[in-house]
Amino acid sequence: MAKNLKMKSARAALDLSQDELAKRCKVTRQTISAVESGDYNPTINLCIDICRALGKTLDELFWEDDKK
Amino acid sequence: MAKNLKMKSARAALDLSQDELAKRCKVTRQTISAVESGDYNPTINLCIDICRALGKTLDELFWEDDKK
DNA sequence: ATTTTTTGTAAAATATACTTGACATTTAGA
DNA sequence: TCTAAATGTCAAGTATATTTTACAAAAAAT
Numbered sequence: 129m130a131k132n133l134k135m136k137s138a139r140a141a142l143d144l145s146q147d148e149l150a151k152r153c154k155v156t157r158q159t160i161s162a163v164e165s166g167d168y169n170p171t172i173n174l175c176i177d178i179c180r181a182l183g184k185t186l187d188e189l190f191w192e193d194d195k196k
Numbered sequence: 197m198a199k200n201l202k203m204k205s206a207r208a209a210l211d212l213s214q215d216e217l218a219k220r221c222k223v224t225r226q227t228i229s230a231v232e233s234g235d236y237n238p239t240i241n242l243c244i245d246i247c248r249a250l251g252k253t254l255d256e257l258f259w260e261d262d263k264k
Numbered sequence: 265a266t267t268t269t270t271t272g273t274a275a276a277a278t279a280t281a282c283t284t285g286a287c288a289t290t291t292a293g294a
Numbered sequence: 295t296c297t298a299a300a301t302g303t304c305a306a307g308t309a310t311a312t313t314t315t316a317c318a319a320a321a322a323a324t
Binding site: 273281283285 | 299308
Binding site for chain 2: 274281
C-alpha cells in the first residue's frame with residue numbers, strides 16, 4: 129500500500145507530532161504511524177477522528193479518485 | 197449510531213440488493229446490512245469499495261459535517 | 265394466496281485492527 | 295558535538311470487524 133502523504137503533510141501543516149495527533153484521536157502513536165505508512169486498513173471512525181483533528185475531510189485524506 | 201440512509205438510498209438508486217452489493221464488495225450480506233444499520237465501524241477499505249460500487253465518494257456516504 | 269427474493273438478526277468461529285512495551289534510528293535544538 | 299524529541303518497527307496480547315450458518319419476517323412477484 130502507498131504511504132498516506134496527504135495525511136502526513138496535513139499533520140505537518142499543523143505542526144503536530146504523531147504522538148500529539150494520536151492523543152487527540154485517542155489511539156496510540158504506533159497506530160498513527162501505521163496509518164501514515166499505509167500498510168494498514170484503519171476503521172472509518174479512526175479516519176474520521178484523524179480528519180477532524182487535522183481539519184480535513186475523508187475525501188481530502190483518504191480518497192483516491194484515480195480509477196481502478 | 198445512526199443508520200446510514202445515504203448509503204441505503206444510493207444503493208436503492210442503482211436497484212441493487214444488499215446481497216448484490218456485498219458480492220461486488222467481496223464481503224457478506226450481513227456485513228453490508230450491519231454497515232447500513234449503522235451499529236458498526238467498518239474498515240476504510242470496505243467503505244471505499246462500497247463507495248466505488250455505488251458511484252459515490254467517502255464524503256458523500258460516510259462524512260457528517262454537522263457534528264461536533 | 266403462494267412462492268421467491270430481500271432483509272433483520274444472532275451465536276460461534278476466524279481474521280485483523282489496535283494496544284502495550286520495548287529498542288533502534290533519525291531529526292531538531294542547545 | 296550532545297541531548298532530547300520524534301519516528302520506524304517488532305513481538306505478543308486484546309478488542310473487534312467480518313465470516314459462517316441459520317432462522318424468521320417483510321416485501322415483491324407470480
